[in-house]
Amino acid sequence: MSEAVTSAASAAPVLVARDIRKVFGALVALDGAEVSVAKGEIVGLIGPNGSGKSTLLHVISGRTPATGGTVTLGGRDVTRAKPSDRIRAGLSIKFQLARVYLDQTVADNLLLAIQSQAPLVSLMLSRSRAAAASTIDELLEGFHLTHARSQLARELSHGEQQWLEIAMAMALKPTVLLLDEPTAGMSREERLATGERIRAARERCGVLIVEHDLDFIRGLCDRISVLHQGKIIASGTPAQIEADPRVQEVYLTRV
Amino acid sequence: MSPETVRIIFDTLSVASILVLLVLGMAVIVGMMRIFNLCQGEFVMLGAVVAYLASVWLGSSLLGIILAPIFVGLFGSVLERLVIRRFYGSPAGALLATFALGFVIREVVRALMTQQGAPVPAPLPGNFEFMGANLPVWRLVIMIVTITVVALAYFGLARSAIGLRVRATLDNRELAEATGISTSRMYAGTYAVGAGLAGFAGAMIVPGRILYPDLGIDNLIPMFIAVMTGGLGTIEGPLLGAFALGVPSGLMPALINPVFAQVVVIVGAIVFMRFRPAGLVSR
Amino acid sequence: MRLSLRSRFDGRSGGRNLALLVGVLAVAPLVLAVLGLDYYTIVLTQALILGILALSGDLAWGSTGIFTLGQAVFFGIGAYAVGELAKHLGVTDVLAASVIGLGVGAFAGVLVGLFLFVGSRVGELYVGLVTLALAFAAERFATGWDVIGAYNGVPGIPGPTLGPLVLEYGPTTYYTIFALFVLVLYGAYQLNKSQFGLVMRAVRDDGERAEFLGYRRTTVQIVVFSITSALAGMAGGLYALSSGFVSPSFLGVTLSTQVLLWVVLGGRGTLVGPLLGLGLVYVLGGRIAEFQPQLWPVILGLILLGTILYLPGGLIGRRVVPLRKRVAVTTAAAPTGGGDRV
Ligand SMILES: Nc1ncnc2c1ncn2[C@@H]1O[C@H](COP(=O)(O)OP(=O)(O)OP(=O)(O)O)[C@@H](O)[C@H]1O
Numbered sequence: 036m037s038e039a040v041t042s043a044a045s046a047a048p049v050l051v052a053r054d055i056r057k058v059f060g061a062l063v064a065l066d067g068a069e070v071s072v073a074k075g076e077i078v079g080l081i082g083p084n085g086s087g088k089s090t091l092l093h094v095i096s097g098r099t100p101a102t103g104g105t106v107t108l109g110g111r112d113v114t115r116a117k118p119s120d121r122i123r124a125g126l127s128i129k130f131q132l133a134r135v136y137l138d139q140t141v142a143d144n145l146l147l148a149i150q151s152q153a154p155l156v157s158l159m160l161s162r163s164r165a166a167a168a169s170t171i172d173e174l175l176e177g178f179h180l181t182h183a184r185s186q187l188a189r190e191l192s193h194g195e196q197q198w199l200e201i202a203m204a205m206a207l208k209p210t211v212l213l214l215d216e217p218t219a220g221m222s223r224e225e226r227l228a229t230g231e232r233i234r235a236a237r238e239r240c241g242v243l244i245v246e247h248d249l250d251f252i253r254g255l256c257d258r259i260s261v262l263h264q265g266k267i268i269a270s271g272t273p274a275q276i277e278a279d280p281r282v283q284e285v286y287l288t289r290v
Numbered sequence: 291m292s293p294e295t296v297r298i299i300f301d302t303l304s305v306a307s308i309l310v311l312l313v314l315g316m317a318v319i320v321g322m323m324r325i326f327n328l329c330q331g332e333f334v335m336l337g338a339v340v341a342y343l344a345s346v347w348l349g350s351s352l353l354g355i356i357l358a359p360i361f362v363g364l365f366g367s368v369l370e371r372l373v374i375r376r377f378y379g380s381p382a383g384a385l386l387a388t389f390a391l392g393f394v395i396r397e398v399v400r401a402l403m404t405q406q407g408a409p410v411p412a413p414l415p416g417n418f419e420f421m422g423a424n425l426p427v428w429r430l431v432i433m434i435v436t437i438t439v440v441a442l443a444y445f446g447l448a449r450s451a452i453g454l455r456v457r458a459t460l461d462n463r464e465l466a467e468a469t470g471i472s473t474s475r476m477y478a479g480t481y482a483v484g485a486g487l488a489g490f491a492g493a494m495i496v497p498g499r500i501l502y503p504d505l506g507i508d509n510l511i512p513m514f515i516a517v518m519t520g521g522l523g524t525i526e527g528p529l530l531g532a533f534a535l536g537v538p539s540g541l542m543p544a545l546i547n548p549v550f551a552q553v554v555v556i557v558g559a560i561v562f563m564r565f566r567p568a569g570l571v572s573r
Numbered sequence: 574m575r576l577s578l579r580s581r582f583d584g585r586s587g588g589r590n591l592a593l594l595v596g597v598l599a600v601a602p603l604v605l606a607v608l609g610l611d612y613y614t615i616v617l618t619q620a621l622i623l624g625i626l627a628l629s630g631d632l633a634w635g636s637t638g639i640f641t642l643g644q645a646v647f648f649g650i651g652a653y654a655v656g657e658l659a660k661h662l663g664v665t666d667v668l669a670a671s672v673i674g675l676g677v678g679a680f681a682g683v684l685v686g687l688f689l690f691v692g693s694r695v696g697e698l699y700v701g702l703v704t705l706a707l708a709f710a711a712e713r714f715a716t717g718w719d720v721i722g723a724y725n726g727v728p729g730i731p732g733p734t735l736g737p738l739v740l741e742y743g744p745t746t747y748y749t750i751f752a753l754f755v756l757v758l759y760g761a762y763q764l765n766k767s768q769f770g771l772v773m774r775a776v777r778d779d780g781e782r783a784e785f786l787g788y789r790r791t792t793v794q795i796v797v798f799s800i801t802s803a804l805a806g807m808a809g810g811l812y813a814l815s816s817g818f819v820s821p822s823f824l825g826v827t828l829s830t831q832v833l834l835w836v837v838l839g840g841r842g843t844l845v846g847p848l849l850g851l852g853l854v855y856v857l858g859g860r861i862a863e864f865q866p867q868l869w870p871v872i873l874g875l876i877l878l879g880t881i882l883y884l885p886g887g888l889i890g891r892r893v894v895p896l897r898k899r900v901a902v903t904t905a906a907a908p909t910g911g912g913d914r915v
């Protein structure tokens with residue numbers, strides 16, 4: 036684990052969000068929050084309910100415009116870029132509430148992710164459908180969804196829908212992967228399997244995970260940042276974070 | 291001022307006030323309830339039907355003007371109970387359903403009407419002289435009534451305690467239910483008011499003109515554009531939109547070909563809506 | 574805010590139904606001739622042309638969720654373009670008319686599409702109202718502009734030809750139009766089935782999600798809108814030739830809402846459904862209207878209302894679930910998806 040930290044720290048970050056502010060009317064959801072992720076690094080983001088974790092991911096992904104601050108992806112300033120351009124620049128996100136295409140089959144959901152950057156004309160001619168089949172097989176295999184290949188996503192269990200969405204996020208071959216509560220509603224075994232997939236993904240990208248389950252995040256993350264009332268109040272290795280009295284005060288005691 | 295100028299100003303205000311009167315009911319249903327009510331034009335037409343029947347059976351279209359909001363309002367509350375109610379939360383479904391309702395109403399009236407169009411006599415026929423211009427009395431009545439009704443609606447719906455309750459209900463259904471307001475009755479009532487106002491408008495504008503089945507749908511799109519231009523969520527927005535649309539519609543025919551005048555106004559409104567989707571007045 | 578009225582064919586199946594329909598249409602003139610109902614071949618010819626319009630409405634709304642209530646605008650533009658060219662320059666070739674219709678329809682579609690979809694996003698219902706208003710304005714405009722005949726439109730358009738052949742009314746014209754219709758139908762079917770078809774449905778079901786997969790929603794919408802406008806223009810061009818006149822109503826609200834009616838009745842996103850809807854309203858309804866001119870429109874309206882209330886997937890939609898329940902499912906699935914404004 037410690038080598039990972041040093042190697043990650045030495046690499047240039049693929050994602051930097053600096054001094055992010057977000058206000059909703061009178062509510063300050065983010066108040067100068069910042070986070071950075073390097074290639075090969077898994078960063079955890081924790082904090083009490085309503086502390087602004089999802090909002091931070093939304094600002095990074097372009098779902099919500101920031102009130103202030105900058106977001107850079109691979110050195111490029113994307114603060115004003117549209118979501119689709121951020122995705123094309125290497126970002127990928129799994130939302131807190133699974134948002135898959137319920138009326139499409141599982142395989143088609145994955146195909147949608149795999150083919151998303153192909154030119155429209157080649158999509159009209161279905162040029163990459165055959166080539167995508169093997170990628171779909173691999174993803175289905177990796178997420179234990181092979182049996183559900185031609186079922187509608189609507190027919191999947193809640194945990195399976197989460198998996199499908201994580202698989203879609205990974206199918207984009209991102210350089211930065213944002214996961215908002217990827218294991219919510221999963222059984223212990225399912226969590227372990229999810230952890231495996233995330234570890235496998237780190238080889239190609241940096242990962243930012245929002246989680247409530249500390250056991251899950253402890254073994255997985257190189258670094259953890261703690262968000263409280265829109266500010267990062269602590270950042271460090273899992274051990275450092277658990278030992279930090281401020282963190283215990285705002286977060287650990289409440290769980 | 292030459293009589294010609296007086297006439298143009300009078301016509302402009304007359305067109306604008308008719309549009310405002312027509313939009314009033316829509317301001318309630320589309321503006322406040324946010325139901326894209328495509329049968330709103332038919333409510334107007336039904337109001338005109340009531341005025342016509344009153345003039346034939348009771349010998350007074352004036353009586354029809356009083357009866358129209360009652361009948362059309364009741365009719366609206368029946369439709370709300372039978373159909374509209376199913377589509378709260380599905381605006382597109384509501385749009386389709388009201389389109390179908392309007393279609394049925396229109397065709398029923400068409401099937402029942404024995405002639406193509408029926409003239410409705412004006413309760414106060416004749417003209418009056420003003421600064422040398424000869425102007426129809428009934429149009430002046432429409433203007434005065436419009437101003438009165440707008441004022442009543444504004445204070446009755448936008449400012450009164452009942453109005454506040456209605457708006458609270460429409461804004462947040464769960465919260466309203468939690469505070470003990472009967473939301474379903476509130477919805478039905480509001481819809482009926484919107485329908486009744488449209489019926490009233492229909493009965494007001496038809497005297498001196500011809501009643502025909504497409505009377506409503508022919509006015510529907512200008513009404514909708516007025517509401518969208520004005521902005522949803524308030525009573526005053528749509529009325530302002532109607533005025534903003536009505537004035538150029540009334541004025542331009544004096545300057546350019548009337549057909550193009552309407553096209554110019556509509557296209558202008560579409561462009562405006564595109565760049566300011568919230569409308570003139572937004573909350 | 575997205576439409577939850579849809580059926581399950583979704584371009585995944587329905588190929589067999591389409592083949593069956595094409596088969597029936599292929600022999601229809603023969604059957605009609607045997608029955609001594611030759612006149613209906615002409616009615617069917619017009620229906621095939623309107624079928625292209627129905628398909629365009631279905632691709633836009635049914636498959637992609639672009640709630641267009643102005644398909645007639647592009648139909649009318651195609652009709653006027655071909656009508657004027659046929660009358661003044663003698664361009665009566667059906668293939669030339671198709672190309673001209675496609676061209677002017679696509680051109681107008683790109684312009685309107687850019688206006689509707691580029692820049693700040695507007696909601697689905699806004700698209701509906703704007704396109705409806707556009708149809709209203711277009712009809713008024715054509716009614717007032719004497720260069721294109723004002724009230725009278727373009728009467729006396731010479732009949733269709735194919736190369737050196739003058740197409741007689743009846744089976745000759747029918748089969749020529751039939752060939753074009755099948756071509757369009759096949760293209761639409763393939764488009765729905767293609768990878769792009771999947772993207773269309775993704776944009777329809779949850780456009781914001783599609784953007785977070787990297788799709789450029791605006792581009793997809795403009796492309797689809799342009800394709801469907803082109804098809805509507807083609808239908809208009811053919812209609813002008815085959816009916817011999819163009820009138821301002823070709824551009825208007827009534828025809829636009831007819832397209833909506835066919836699609837709602839038949840079933841969105843199914844291709845075959847809207848064609849059946851058209852058949853019901855135009856062919857069968859037209860026949861009934863001949864001896865029940867007053868009752869039929871009322872019945873049609875009631876059928877439409879009943880469909881919306883009880884068969885939200887349309888006549889051929891398999892899923893017979895009341896709209897209310899479908900809505901609940903959709904909102905539960907995407908509670909954070911309320912990004913669209915009206
Ligand atoms: N669109 C919005 N409009 C207004 N307020 C919002 C909006 N989105 C989030 N908020 C508010 O911002 C604050 C932060 O919300 P956020 O969803 O980011 O919290 P979170 O840390 O992800 O919480 P959880 O652990 O429950 O997911 C909350 O108070 C929330 O109510």
Ligand SMILES: [Mg+2]
Binds near residue numbers: 089131215
């Ligand atoms: Mg959250």
